[in-house]
Amino acid sequence: MRQGTGTDVLGLNDPRNGRIGVIYVSANDENSYVINAIQGQDRLGRKQVAVVLAEQHKAFQHPEDFDALKRLRNSLSTQVVFIVPGGLGPAEFARQRRFSVYSSLENYTKALHDEQSSKKAHDKEMHRGWFFARRKLSDAPLQEETSSEPIALSTASEQSISPENSEERDSKAPITRMRPIIIGGAEAVTPMATIHSGRVDSDVFAHIRMQEKTPVESDEETAVVSKGGPAIIDLQSTRTRSKETVRLSDEDAPAVLPIAVGGVPLVAVREPTVQSGGTLTTSSVSRQSGKVAAMGAGGAKSANRSRGGRAAGTLAATSLANTATGGTPPPTMNRGGGGGGGGGGRRGAIILGLIALLVLTGGVVSAIAYSQPGLLNSLKHITNVQGTSTITITPASKTESNNYIIIGVQGTPDSTKQQISARAITGTSPSQSKTVSATGQKQTAGVAATGTLMFINSLPQEQTVRANTVFTGKDGVQIVNSVAANIPAANPIGGVFGKVTVSAHAVQVGTGGNISASDIAGYCCTTDKSISVVNAAFSGGQNPQNYTFVQQSDIDGAVNALEPSLLQQAETSLKGQVHSNEQLAGSVTCTPAIGQNQNAGDKASSVTVTVSVTCKGVAYDQKGALSLVTSLLSKQATKDLGSNYALVGNIVTSSQVQKVTSSGVSLLVNAKGVWVYQFSSSVQQNLKNLIAGKNVTDAITLLKSQPGISDVSINPNTGTLPTNISNITFVIQAVAGLSGGGSSSGGASMTPTVTGPGGSGLTPLPGNG
Numbered sequence: 001m002r003q004g005t006g007t008d009v010l011g012l013n014d015p016r017n018g019r020i021g022v023i024y025v026s027a028n029d030e031n032s033y034v035i036n037a038i039q040g041q042d043r044l045g046r047k048q049v050a051v052v053l054a055e056q057h058k059a060f061q062h063p064e065d066f067d068a069l070k071r072l073r074n075s076l077s078t079q080v081v082f083i084v085p086g087g088l089g090p091a092e093f094a095r096q097r098r099f100s101v102y103s104s105l106e107n108y109t110k111a112l113h114d115e116q117s118s119k120k121a122h123d124k125e126m127h128r129g130w131f132f133a134r135r136k137l138s139d140a141p142l143q144e145e146t147s148s149e150p151i152a153l154s155t156a157s158e159q160s161i162s163p164e165n166s167e168e169r170d171s172k173a174p175i176t177r178m179r180p181i182i183i184g185g186a187e188a189v190t191p192m193a194t195i196h197s198g199r200v201d202s203d204v205f206a207h208i209r210m211q212e213k214t215p216v217e218s219d220e221e222t223a224v225v226s227k228g229g230p231a232i233i234d235l236q237s238t239r240t241r242s243k244e245t246v247r248l249s250d251e252d253a254p255a256v257l258p259i260a261v262g263g264v265p266l267v268a269v270r271e272p273t274v275q276s277g278g279t280l281t282t283s284s285v286s287r288q289s290g291k292v293a294a295m296g297a298g299g300a301k302s303a304n305r306s307r308g309g310r311a312a313g314t315l316a317a318t319s320l321a322n323t324a325t326g327g328t329p330p331p332t333m334n335r336g337g338g339g340g341g342g343g344g345g346r347r348g349a350i351i352l353g354l355i356a357l358l359v360l361t362g363g364v365v366s367a368i369a370y371s372q373p374g375l376l377n378s379l380k381h382i383t384n385v386q387g388t389s390t391i392t393i394t395p396a397s398k399t400e401s402n403n404y405i406i407i408g409v410q411g412t413p414d415s416t417k418q419q420i421s422a423r424a425i426t427g428t429s430p431s432q433s434k435t436v437s438a439t440g441q442k443q444t445a446g447v448a449a450t451g452t453l454m455f456i457n458s459l460p461q462e463q464t465v466r467a468n469t470v471f472t473g474k475d476g477v478q479i480v481n482s483v484a485a486n487i488p489a490a491n492p493i494g495g496v497f498g499k500v501t502v503s504a505h506a507v508q509v510g511t512g513g514n515i516s517a518s519d520i521a522g523y524c525c526t527t528d529k530s531i532s533v534v535n536a537a538f539s540g541g542q543n544p545q546n547y548t549f550v551q552q553s554d555i556d557g558a559v560n561a562l563e564p565s566l567l568q569q570a571e572t573s574l575k576g577q578v579h580s581n582e583q584l585a586g587s588v589t590c591t592p593a594i595g596q597n598q599n600a601g602d603k604a605s606s607v608t609v610t611v612s613v614t615c616k617g618v619a620y621d622q623k624g625a626l627s628l629v630t631s632l633l634s635k636q637a638t639k640d641l642g643s644n645y646a647l648v649g650n651i652v653t654s655s656q657v658q659k660v661t662s663s664g665v666s667l668l669v670n671a672k673g674v675w676v677y678q679f680s681s682s683v684q685q686n687l688k689n690l691i692a693g694k695n696v697t698d699a700i701t702l703l704k705s706q707p708g709i710s711d712v713s714i715n716p717n718t719g720t721l722p723t724n725i726s727n728i729t730f731v732i733q734a735v736a737g738l739s740g741g742g743s744s745s746g747g748a749s750m751t752p753t754v755t756g757p758g759g760s761g762l763t764p765l766p767g768n769g
Contacts, residue, residue: 001029003037009050009109016112021046021078024054031059035069042078050108052083053090063093070097083108106729113726389721391691393703394711394733395679398645400637401672404629406655408585408620408665415628422585422620422664427574429566431593431612434558438604440549449506449513449541453479453520457487457498459530470507471533473519478507479535487531506541513541550607552600558609559594566592570613581623585667586660590615620665626653626741629671637675644708645675649737674737677708679730688725695720 006020021041025034034051041049053060060066060082069080081100084091094101102108408422453471457463465485472478481504488498506513517537523529570590578584591614598607630651637645651673658666679687687706691699696714699721703712711733714721722728 001026001033001037003041009105010112016116019045019047020112021049022052023049024052025057025059027054027056027058029057029059031065031068034059035072038069038076038078038080039072042076046078048079048081050081050083050102050105052105053085055085060090060093063096066093066097066099069099081108110726110729387716387722388727388729390715390729390731391699391703392713392715392731392733393679393709395677395735396708396710397648397674397676397735398637398641399672399674400633400640401670402633402636404632404669404671405658406625406628406667406669408618408625408667410664413621413624418628418632420621420624420628422618424616424662425574425577425619426614426616427570427572427577428614429569429573429612431610432562432566433608433610434562435606435608436554436558437606438548438550438554438598438602440551440554440601442547442549444542444545444547446509446544447540447542448509449511449515449538451479451504451515451538452501452536453481453485453504454499454501454534454536455485455487455525456532456534457500457530458490458532459498460492461489462498463487463526463531465525465531465533469525471504471520471524471535473515473535475515475519477513477515477519479504479513479515479520479538480507504535504538506538509541510543511541514539547603548605549603550598550600554607555594555596555600555609558596558607559592559611562609562611563592563613566611566613567615570615574615574617578619581621582619583622585618585620585657585665588615588617618660618665620667622655625655625667625669626651629653629669630673633671633673637673641675644677646678647673647737648676648735649674649739650741652738652740672738674735676735676737679708679732684730685725687730688728691721692725692728693721693723 002024004022004024006014006017006022008022009020010017021044023034023037023041038049038051051060073080079100081102082091082094083102083105084094085104091101091103102111404418407417407419409419410421410423413419413421455465464487465481467482467484468480470478470480481502483502485500485502487500490497506515515535515538518534519538520533520535522532524533525531567590571588574584574588593612593614595610596607598604630653633651634647637647651671653669653671655667655669658668660666687703690706691702694702696717696719700712700714703709
């Protein structure tokens, strides 16, 4: 919220500035906050407070918001005025509670200026006096004021009118009656005036009622009016003028037409004529009081200061007004005889009728302006001499767009190099364990028993037993020598036999091959029994066996059961480290750490697996990137368009991650916005001066040739624009900007890439299976 004074709307030198307060209500101001500000302006002595509502606000959106201020209104000395730029709701709520409402500050300012102009015009008119009662200034030097008394009109009740005069008057031509003229709905004169042959019925003055709202005072004197007497019209005279007192006989009394304008009667006087037997005498005094007394019948006694006082209504309004303002009396037509007065009277009546017609026309227009403003506006649009023109301008708009490469670095960024901050972050889950049964099943092969066979040669020459020769033991177990047996020759002289021992094994696997020593003993291999064989004990023979072992799928199953929850925990941990102004760049890499008490292939009935997940990523300052490209695009717009353009709406950005490394990230950011030409108060003032008084077609051509204007329309669209620029209103058409904010693609995936052991296809560890 911002507060100001009348200077905001009236300028620096207006004396009303201190009596006017202005409250600018912004979008987020609360109702109570604004009401407190109004009370503060009231305590400062403001006579009027203008509450300017933003187009988007929440302070006065509902009827109850205005009810709170309405209840407070009786305790305030200030008048509250609302400036509602758009929307029927708040404006209508304010009007229903009898608050004044304006659609813009310009209209409010115009109303203040019009009010001041009307007051000045009224004061000027009062200073000049009634326009048809003035006379030309005398060529004689102006005299100092010698009397400050108000001039009074005598009434019939105070005059000595003889019966003869009455009869003489009644014997003349028929009386002409003139109806009172009432303008603007104000009642001024009740009876009809009697005019006959240049004479005025005293009832004319006896029934004129002046309706004044405030007493009129002067620096020199204050006129006291008795009940039913005249009101004092202060003409605010500032110059010393001569006063002439005119004395007329009854026959020479001028005709008077009472006319009421806006509730205040004016007295129009026909030019006096001098008839035979009548006298016209003048005496000159000087006065500067500037006050005119319009006497009624009830106040005549206290105010009758006319000299002679012989005829009813002797001093007419012409002499009255001219005396007060220092003018000369109406000129008389000296025709030398009594018959010359008729022509002058007729001319006076004609002039008086024209003046009455003009005043009546003004009154009718005033009445129309008051009761039928729409009709008056239609008449204004025809001529537009004193009307208003509304000019709608569509400002020029330009869309600025550019692509920027923004680098995220770890450490302190340099904005001049289009750098922003970036950092590596890590999130790790707690460890969890799971035990599963081993599912591998295998059967071991049987093992043949092994041992040795010893061969003995009794011949004196060497003999050989081929390999894999089958030998059958006493229990039926078959044994074969694994290698050929080359038996040395025997030495008969010494009685030594040739011997050799070779390896052998059982033909069948299993424990049945585990034979005892000498299970095989005897001659073999030849028919002459020259070779004998004997075995040592055989051992190592085993039967086939079934067993359970750990498979890789057993380990993977345990990991897959634990991994999802651990992955979520790791992601949560990672995201918790991303600041509100940051965004993750690229893909998040998550790796599980797996441990087990048995490896794949181990003979075991179960295996226990322990798993934890660690996620890694790079976070960059996204808001910093948007702020940086916004600044870069704004500078570009100022360079391209100039300082008269301003951003409307938002700068919309879209970013794409180009590359992510361990040291930072590279972004491609597109920024786009709409800039609209701005029309300041001074610019609008210059435009008004440029087109004031021009016809609509020329004005449109001139405006379209000005910078920043895309299109123009004028209402009314024909005729000539007002010469008074205060009657020209500009409406600047709103141009929509872009909505939305920043968006990004190629950012962090919410489904992390999982590497390492687990459900992503692990290579089985080597085992003994």
